[in-house]
Amino acid sequence: MRGLDTTGGRISGVFTEKGFIRTRAVVLAAGAWASMFLRRHGVDMPQSSVHSTIFATTPGPRVSEGPIYTPEVILTPLLDGGYLVAAKARGRLELTPAGIRYARQFLPSLRKNWKLVELRFGRSFFEGPDAWHGKWSFDQPTVFQRMRVLEAKPKASIVQPALDAIAAALPQLAELKPARLWAGWIDSTPDAVPVISPVATLPGLVVAAGFSGHGFGIGPGAGRLAADLATGAPPVVDPAAFALSRFHDGSKLRAPAGI
Ligand SMILES: Cc1cc2nc3c(=O)[nH]c(=O)nc-3n(C[C@H](O)[C@H](O)[C@H](O)COP(=O)(O)OP(=O)(O)OC[C@H]3O[C@@H](n4cnc5c(N)ncnc54)[C@H](O)[C@@H]3O)c2cc1C
Incomplete structure (x- = not known):
């Protein structure tokens, strides 16, 4: 995926190596590359x-x-x-x-x-x-x-x-x-908790990344939650802990014991 297309402020498609795909819902599961990809679209996600x-x-x-x-x-x-x-x-x-x-x-x-x-x-x-x-x-x-x-x-x-x-x-x-x-x-994210979250400034985009060394273990549940958020289904678990907004809204984050 090279980038996202937006119309009227919401996702309307993705540019890929094989051409353009029209869609109103995108899950960004780009692993370590997620932050860089998001930055290109003006979205900030701390990741290292x-x-x-x-x-x-x-x-x-x-x-x-x-x-x-x-x-x-x-x-x-x-x-x-x-x-x-x-x-x-x-x-x-x-x-x-x-x-x-x-x-x-x-x-x-x-x-x-x-x-x-x-x-x-x-x-x-x-x-x-x-x-x-x-x-x-x-x-x-x-x-x-x-x-x-x-x-x-x-x-x-x-x-x-x-x-x-x-x-x-x-x-x-x-x-x-x-x-x-x-x-x-x-x-890794600063609190070692993944981001599984819609992006408020880009309706239609859901991020599932920053698994901080736990991605195999929680992959099935994380995939289900990301799919729920992308399709508008009732989320399988409360997604609040995984919200991207926690890095920007003054939420108190716990520093992980271990890196
Ligand atoms: C040494 C080591 C040991 C680990 N041990 C464990 C463990 O014991 N238990 C555990 O739960 N986890 C473990 N992990 C963590 C686990 O490997 C990761 O959390 C998991 O692989 C993350 O999955 P992901 O799908 O988010 O990212 P990835 O597996 O990195 O997948 C992301 C994919 O997106 C692709 N991509 C990126 N950008 C784009 C783009 N623009 N367009 C198209 N494709 C793109 C990438 O090429 C990549 O294939 C370990 C990790 C390491 C390094």
Whole structure:
């Protein structure tokens, strides 16, 4: 999707790579790109991406059927007998134009969690959803076409400290070895609560983004709520907590414990 068309102040269509689609209802589920897309249409949604690496281990003794939380890691048992390991204090936040723009909104979260992230200057200042893209034309290829996949290089140095922490907390798992490693950008909002909300200034537009690391888990419910809001059906849950307006109307937002 390149952009939105409006008539009389409400959504009347979308410009896509394959042409124009006339519609009165659009759900913007653009993940980390949502804020940038909205800004092009004069809508402000504070959002910033945090680099996160996780890894899977070789099979080991099954010490729990559910996730295990230690102060350093979260271990989730996998069907193949291994574990998925997320190191709690290894997120990377890069300095970006979006980060600067939304620094005030993210400050409480950063203050609370500053020990959990490392701040860096990196490529995301110049490319990707948190870079500066200004205005783009809807009849030309856009940044969304140039960057189909938001790549993230895994940070291998998180593995050994995480395995050491596991061995110290759960000696039965001291023999676990890394099997697969990957990374991604977690598209976060200042309160780590997604935006699943109509946009007051653009009737017909619903945003479902900013899942802040919880998008798989709550995907089915979030999709249902977004569909209800887009079609005018009674919402499956009270959407108030997910309103985009909470960032602008003086609502008191809770800084998340974790990033
Ligand atoms: C390392 C890591 C571990 C995670 N672990 C968990 C977990 O254990 N549990 C959990 O619940 N969640 C987890 N998450 C979070 C989860 O992956 C996300 O919350 C979820 O993928 C967000 O889904 P989404 O559909 O909002 O965004 P995405 O999955 O990013 O999808 C958005 C899509 O929109 C496309 N797009 C963007 N702009 C445009 C445009 N203009 N036109 C057309 N297409 C566009 C993008 O290319 C992308 O395909 C994890 C994330 C990471 C990075």
